[in-house]
Amino acid sequence: MKNAEFYSKILGLALCLFFILTGINSPMTEFIIFGGILLSIGIPHGAIDHLTSDPKLSKKSFSKFLSIYLSLIVVYSGIWYLFPLFALVIFLLFSAYHFGQTHYLQQTDTATWKEFLLYLSKGSFFLSVILFGSFEETQFILSSIVSIGFLENFQFHIILFFLLAILFSQFLGHVSFKKSDILELTLLPILLYYSPLFISFAVYFGFWHSLPSMISEYTYLSKFPAYSSLKKFIAQLLPFSLISVVGIVLILFFGLRSLEVAELTLLFFIMISVISFPHIIYMDRFFRKISKTDPYSA
Numbered sequence: 280m281k282n283a284e285f286y287s288k289i290l291g292l293a294l295c296l297f298f299i300l301t302g303i304n305s306p307m308t309e310f311i312i313f314g315g316i317l318l319s320i321g322i323p324h325g326a327i328d329h330l331t332s333d334p335k336l337s338k339k340s341f342s343k344f345l346s347i348y349l350s351l352i353v354v355y356s357g358i359w360y361l362f363p364l365f366a367l368v369i370f371l372l373f374s375a376y377h378f379g380q381t382h383y384l385q386q387t388d389t390a391t392w393k394e395f396l397l398y399l400s401k402g403s404f405f406l407s408v409i410l411f412g413s414f415e416e417t418q419f420i421l422s423s424i425v426s427i428g429f430l431e432n433f434q435f436h437i438i439l440f441f442l443l444a445i446l447f448s449q450f451l452g453h454v455s456f457k458k459s460d461i462l463e464l465t466l467l468p469i470l471l472y473y474s475p476l477f478i479s480f481a482v483y484f485g486f487w488h489s490l491p492s493m494i495s496e497y498t499y500l501s502k503f504p505a506y507s508s509l510k511k512f513i514a515q516l517l518p519f520s521l522i523s524v525v526g527i528v529l530i531l532f533f534g535l536r537s538l539e540v541a542e543l544t545l546l547f548f549i550m551i552s553v554i555s556f557p558h559i560i561y562m563d564r565f566f567r568k569i570s571k572t573d574p575y576s577a
């Protein structure tokens with residue numbers, strides 16, 4: 280399992296390097312790679328939240344899970360509708376925390392403010408590298424909600440601030456530095472910064488977040504006979520992945536008639552954000568539950 284993660288990360292770095300060195304500008308190629316990563320690991324890694332929360336789910340607890348999960352989606356969609364800027368800020372903060380958490384699977388296990396600071400700073404660092412690296416595109420996509428032009432001159436200060444915050448909070452929380460941390464804090468951000476937006480987001484989201492999360496999910500669930508093989512696990516991922524993909528595609532299809540490219544892209548991220556909202560809450564509980572066991576032990 281650890282090999283799968285290792286080789287996917289090498290593939291991710293190679294992809295970034297390819298786009299940087301060739302200077303290729305092909306939105307269609309970027310879209311295919313982005314879509315492929317999203318469909319194969321990005322969306323599926325969230326589609327078994329009901330099982331990671333309770334592998335022996337009864338009909339009653341499944342209905343309870345579903346009503347809480349869907350209510351969170353509805354409430355957060357309402358926040359997007361009424362207060363888009365506030366919803367965007369929540370999305371960025373929650374995403375940063377969630378992405379940061381995946382970097383420390385099994386290294387931290389308590390729920391203290393130091394841990395919170397560590398996850399938040401690590402995720403914010405990578406998000407800022409990705410978004411500032413393609414500042415014009417990010418600005419264009421967000422233009423219907425907020426004007427962020429003033430941030431451009433401060434981008435390196437902001438990135439440096441988050442980098443120092445990682446070092447500080449890792450030191451504060453007595454979290455040891457691994458060899459991979461050095462690569463993650465040097466080569467990876469440089470490659471993400473200079474790659475096209477959708478490639479850098481897909482590589483980071485797919486190979487540094489979704490795949491490691493999915494491996495932890497599989498390792499945990501494979502201990503239960505109902506999900507004990509890869510085939511059974513994949514079968515569990517399919518239903519909610521398909522429902523989500525069909526829902527997103529249908530909404531984008533209707534949006535095609537009246538929305539501009541930037542608005543459509545934003546709508547896409549809003550949809551990802553609304554399904555990611557309950558997912559982040561459930562995954563936080565799941566990661567804490569498994570934090571004392573080796574995610575690669577199976």
Ligand SMILES: CC1=C(/C=C/C(C)=C/C=C/C(C)=C/C=C/C=C(C)/C=C/C=C(C)/C=C/C2=C(C)CCCC2(C)C)C(C)(C)CCC1
Nearest residue numbers: 321322325326328348374420480519522523548554555558
């Ligand atoms: C279970 C279930 C389900 C499913 C679920 C799922 C499938 C989930 C998934 C989940 C997921 C799938 C998650 C994800 C996450 C993600 C994230 C967290 C992201 C973030 C991002 C960001 C932050 C971005 C940013 C940006 C860019 C990049 C560009 C432009 C601008 C902006 C800023 C927007 C359903 C609903 C059917 C039903 C119930 C139950």
